[in-house]
Amino acid sequence: MKLNRSCKTDADAKKSVIIKNDGFTILEVVMASAIFAIGILGVCALQTAAIKTISSSNYITTGTTNAQDKLEELLELPFSDSDLSIGNHTDPSPPSGYTITWIVAANTSSSKSVAVTSSWKNINGMSVNSQLNFIKYNW
Numbered sequence: 325m326k327l328n329r330s331c332k333t334d335a336d337a338k339k340s341v342i343i344k345n346d347g348f349t350i351l352e353v354v355m356a357s358a359i360f361a362i363g364i365l366g367v368c369a370l371q372t373a374a375i376k377t378i379s380s381s382n383y384i385t386t387g388t389t390n391a392q393d394k395l396e397e398l399l400e401l402p403f404s405d406s407d408l409s410i411g412n413h414t415d416p417s418p419p420s421g422y423t424i425t426w427i428v429a430a431n432t433s434s435s436k437s438v439a440v441t442s443s444w445k446n447i448n449g450m451s452v453n454s455q456l457n458f459i460k461y462n463w
Contacts, residue, residue, distance in 0.1 A: 379447055387422060388454040391442035394424050395456050398438060403462035408436060421445070434462040 401408055408428055415424035426440040443453040
């Protein structure tokens with residue numbers, strides 16, 4: 325008697341269904357995890373760069389504000405004040421982490437040119453400064 329080999333039993337049908345519903349292979353899971361990890365590392369790198377940029381901009385803002393404060397202080401002084409004498413001057417009590425200097429030069433007998441500089445170290449340890457200039461008139 326000859327058996328019909330093309331006929332499938334219920335057990336064979338269940339095996340084929342099970343094979344089709346295996347789910348994800350280990351290779352697919354590993355590849356998906358690797359792609360996800362690379363994406364997360366990229367986001368972390370961007371976050372670190374953003375934090376450094378924000379810190380740097382904070383130093384710049386504070387340094388420029390310090391120079392502006394000293395400029396306004398010097399503008400209020402009388403023309404003959406010792407802080408407006410010709411030469412280099414240094415703030416004796418600058419904010420922590422900053423150095424404030426100003427250079428006074430004579431323009432005419434009734435005006436002086438003043439350059440106020442605020443200096444600090446950035447997050448990489450490099451010296452950075454912000455300079456503001458003005459002319460003081462003897463009214």
